[in-house]
Amino acid sequence: MGFFEILQSIIPIALFYSAPLIFTALGGVFSERSGVINIGLEGLMVMGAFVGIVFNLTFADTLGKATPWVAIVVAMVVSALFSLIHAVAAISFRADQTVSGVAINFLALGLGLFLTKQWYGKGQTDMVSQPFYSTNIPVLSDIPILGPLFFERVYVTSYVAILFAVIAWYILYKTPFGLRLRSVGEHPMAADTNGINVYGMRYIAVMISGALGGLGGSVFALTIALNFSHATIVGQGFMSLAAVIFGKWHPLGAMGAALFFGFAQSLSIISSGIPFLADVPAIYLTIAPYVLTILALAGFIGRAEAPKANGIPYIKGSR
Amino acid sequence: MKKNRFLLLLTLLLAVGLVLSACGSSEEGDNASDKSTDNGGTEGTDEGTENTEEASDIKVGMVTDIGGVDDKSFNQSAWEGLQAFASENGLSKGQGIDYVQSEKDADYLPNLTRLVQQDYDVVYGIGYLLAPAVEKVAEQNPDTNFAIVDSVVEADNVASITFQEHQGSFLVGVAAALKTESKKVGFVGGVEGELIKKFEAGFIAGVKSVDPSIDVTVQYADSFGAPDKGKAIAANMYNSGVDVIYHSSGGTGNGVFAQAKDIKNANPDAYVWVIGVDRDQYEEGAIGDTNVTLTSMLKRVDVAVKTVAQQAADGEFPGGEILAFGIKEDGIGVADTNKEAYTDEIDKVVQEYKEKILNGEVTVPSTDEELKTYLESLEQ
Numbered sequence: 001m002g003f004f005e006i007l008q009s010i011i012p013i014a015l016f017y018s019a020p021l022i023f024t025a026l027g028g029v030f031s032e033r034s035g036v037i038n039i040g041l042e043g044l045m046v047m048g049a050f051v052g053i054v055f056n057l058t059f060a061d062t063l064g065k066a067t068p069w070v071a072i073v074v075a076m077v078v079s080a081l082f083s084l085i086h087a088v089a090a091i092s093f094r095a096d097q098t099v100s101g102v103a104i105n106f107l108a109l110g111l112g113l114f115l116t117k118q119w120y121g122k123g124q125t126d127m128v129s130q131p132f133y134s135t136n137i138p139v140l141s142d143i144p145i146l147g148p149l150f151f152e153r154v155y156v157t158s159y160v161a162i163l164f165a166v167i168a169w170y171i172l173y174k175t176p177f178g179l180r181l182r183s184v185g186e187h188p189m190a191a192d193t194n195g196i197n198v199y200g201m202r203y204i205a206v207m208i209s210g211a212l213g214g215l216g217g218s219v220f221a222l223t224i225a226l227n228f229s230h231a232t233i234v235g236q237g238f239m240s241l242a243a244v245i246f247g248k249w250h251p252l253g254a255m256g257a258a259l260f261f262g263f264a265q266s267l268s269i270i271s272s273g274i275p276f277l278a279d280v281p282a283i284y285l286t287i288a289p290y291v292l293t294i295l296a297l298a299g300f301i302g303r304a305e306a307p308k309a310n311g312i313p314y315i316k317g318s319r
Numbered sequence: 320m321k322k323n324r325f326l327l328l329l330t331l332l333l334a335v336g337l338v339l340s341a342c343g344s345s346e347e348g349d350n351a352s353d354k355s356t357d358n359g360g361t362e363g364t365d366e367g368t369e370n371t372e373e374a375s376d377i378k379v380g381m382v383t384d385i386g387g388v389d390d391k392s393f394n395q396s397a398w399e400g401l402q403a404f405a406s407e408n409g410l411s412k413g414q415g416i417d418y419v420q421s422e423k424d425a426d427y428l429p430n431l432t433r434l435v436q437q438d439y440d441v442v443y444g445i446g447y448l449l450a451p452a453v454e455k456v457a458e459q460n461p462d463t464n465f466a467i468v469d470s471v472v473e474a475d476n477v478a479s480i481t482f483q484e485h486q487g488s489f490l491v492g493v494a495a496a497l498k499t500e501s502k503k504v505g506f507v508g509g510v511e512g513e514l515i516k517k518f519e520a521g522f523i524a525g526v527k528s529v530d531p532s533i534d535v536t537v538q539y540a541d542s543f544g545a546p547d548k549g550k551a552i553a554a555n556m557y558n559s560g561v562d563v564i565y566h567s568s569g570g571t572g573n574g575v576f577a578q579a580k581d582i583k584n585a586n587p588d589a590y591v592w593v594i595g596v597d598r599d600q601y602e603e604g605a606i607g608d609t610n611v612t613l614t615s616m617l618k619r620v621d622v623a624v625k626t627v628a629q630q631a632a633d634g635e636f637p638g639g640e641i642l643a644f645g646i647k648e649d650g651i652g653v654a655d656t657n658k659e660a661y662t663d664e665i666d667k668v669v670q671e672y673k674e675k676i677l678n679g680e681v682t683v684p685s686t687d688e689e690l691k692t693y694l695e696s697l698e699q
Contacts, residue, residue, distance in 0.1 A: 123390035124390070153585060231543070269538070
């Protein structure tokens with residue numbers, strides 16, 4: 001296999017693998033930047049996957065080709081509402097944010113499976129008839145060399161994810177709203193004295209994370225799993241959380257981390273066909289993302305510094 | 320104040336949990352009874368005429384794993400087997416046969432014990448997940464007979480129901496070899512180990528029996544629940560020219576189907592096929608008017624469950640034995656739902672090999688060593 005062919009096998013796989021992780025990791029960035037730890041990303045993805053699949057199954061006949069797109073929007077809305085549980089518990093009631101995030105994870109899976117059994121009378125749904133399909137992106141796929149590598153037979157959702165990452169970076173770092181959101185996560189009391197509604201900002205941030213988590217979950221379900229069962233989302237939410245940390249709580253960093261995870265995963269699968277990699281046991285490439293995240297946390301790869309007030313409930317008037 | 324609020328939250332959560340779980344059991348009860356009347360009705364008309372023997376007084380129960388009794392897979396198949404047994408022996412749900420559904424892993428032990436306490440003579444544990452629980456309960460209740468599906472429990476009162484998956488894999492391997500045009504086929508496994516090795520060895524042997532020059536690519540996903548990895552592996556295999564993939568990887572296989580359908584969507588003339596596993600995966604392969612599922616390797620849990628129940632009713636319960644259901648017992652089969660792809664010509668050759676396995680002409684390998692010897696014997 002030549003170098004070009006290798007790239008041509010690796011990149012499309014890395015792209016579709018990363019897309020759900022990018023969306024969800026961006027959600028994690030928003031939530032944690034505002035000072036609310038979101039262990040519940042996994043649960044939000046489950047919710048998104050469940051809603052995306054159910055909506056798709058129900059409306060595939062009426063909406064036709066547009067079904068998956070509408071489905072991911074609906075999944076975003078429902079997951080944003082679902083994340084309110086986490087927001088209420090963690091922000092208003094000042095519950096332990098890790099505990100309430102874990103509760104989200106349990107609740108989403110339990111609820112999803114319970115409703116699947118109620119509505120479809122079995123442990124898993126049927127496969128959707130209108131999933132996302134890969135396409136050649138017009139114009140761009142005609143570019144020599146780069147075209148076939150990046151724009152042939154890819155999922156549009158992968159590029160939506162990258163676009164979202166750039167938008168998220170712009171919002172967080174270039175707008176007043178973003179500044180307020182970050183200040184609430186760094187020093188909520190200072191923000192409060194400046195007239196920023198700390199609770200309001202945090203609520204908004206958690207709901208954005210819910211929407212993006214739901215988006216990630218539904219994109220995963222509609223491109224990769226195609227149905228909903230107990231095994232649809234297993235660990236992708238935690239991978240995204242790892243991407244948030246590995247990306248140092250920065251939207252573009254999180255995107256890079258997610259893309260890197262996809263790349264490592266893809267490489268571990270392709271490696272058997274690549275001369276110099278064939279001798280490396282695939283397991284090393286498979287565990288690479290986790291090892292790197294631990295190294296990042298341990299401070300070996302630059303300093304991974306969390307927002308200062310991350311995980312600390314804000315109590316108005318306390319010093 | 321802070322503490323009070325937290326307590327309030329906790330109470331609310333518990334209350335919600337209570338309400339939800341209360342809904343759960345009652346609704347499920349309804350479902351179950353609906354279902355059994357449905358099935359009872361149809362089975363009754365089918366078998367009603369034969370139903371002349373006297374109702375036997377045996378009580379047979381089963382405990383599902385977390386998939387539930389209507390999972391379209393092992394649990395459902397097992398329950399269908401019990402129902403078939405019941406209608407032949409004049410029994411019905413609640414009158415001789417019954418099932419208990421497990422909501423979580425921790426339910427296995429209490430569910431098994433519950434059936435024992437209700438004086439069931441034979442209690443099935445469906446799925447390897449129940450093996451430890453069956454082992455424990457069987458030890459505590461030496462007078463009750465147990466059966467475990469898809470696993471082995473060593474005890475005098477436990478019958479272990481296993482399948483000769485390598486035989487079925489051999490047959491779908493034959494089908495794959497006849498279907499491939501590129502002379503390249505692929506095998507996607509869940510987690511490498513003794514069990515999935517049987518699938519792999521049988522499949523390779525089947526392929527090579529038809530045409531030793533066909534290349535078989537084998538890759539494991541290291542998980543039964545990673546559709547993303549399954550899709551990536553399938554993408555890589557199809558890219559490299561493989562046109563038939565046999566997956567034996569549970570939920571990971573969803574990704575294989577997703578990739579095959581994606582290729583088919585981009586190019587309706589693309590020549591890509593998937594072979595399903597455990598049950599008929601025809602529905603998973605549907606895309607528009609076509610279907611990428613060539614065939615599926617079927618494990619007939621229903622046949623196995625029914626056979627063992629009948630043996631118990633006849634007073635010949637195979638306690639302490641390891642039963643290996645294969646082609647001979649009709650415990651393993653090959654799906655022929657996709658008539659367009661799985662043509663009569665293919666079926667004819669598959670049936671020939673089935674005969675050869677039955678009359679002992681072909682002994683299907685189930686391990687790497689056996690496969691090696693088998694392939695060497697082919698070369699001669």
